């Protein structure tokens with residue numbers, strides 16, 4: 001089984017992991033579990049907040065900033081220029 005957030009294999013330390021928590025572990029760490037918990041909470045609460053356009057733009061910028069902080073190891077060249 002792999003972590004739903006990062007894709008790393010989940011290591012089970014006890015033989016009966018289903019018995020101790022009632023359902024299978026789906027995250028490799030507290031960080032991945034908390035990421036999912038707080039992301040879902042953010043989505044749920046954002047839907048319930050009445051926002052004017054100014055504050056919609058502010059929140060959109062904040063969310064974009066978080067997404068842009070994810071760096072990819074390879075650079076893909078989409079240019080149509082030929083060398």
Ligand SMILES: [Zn+2]
Nearest residue numbers: 003006028032
């Ligand atoms: Zn993970």
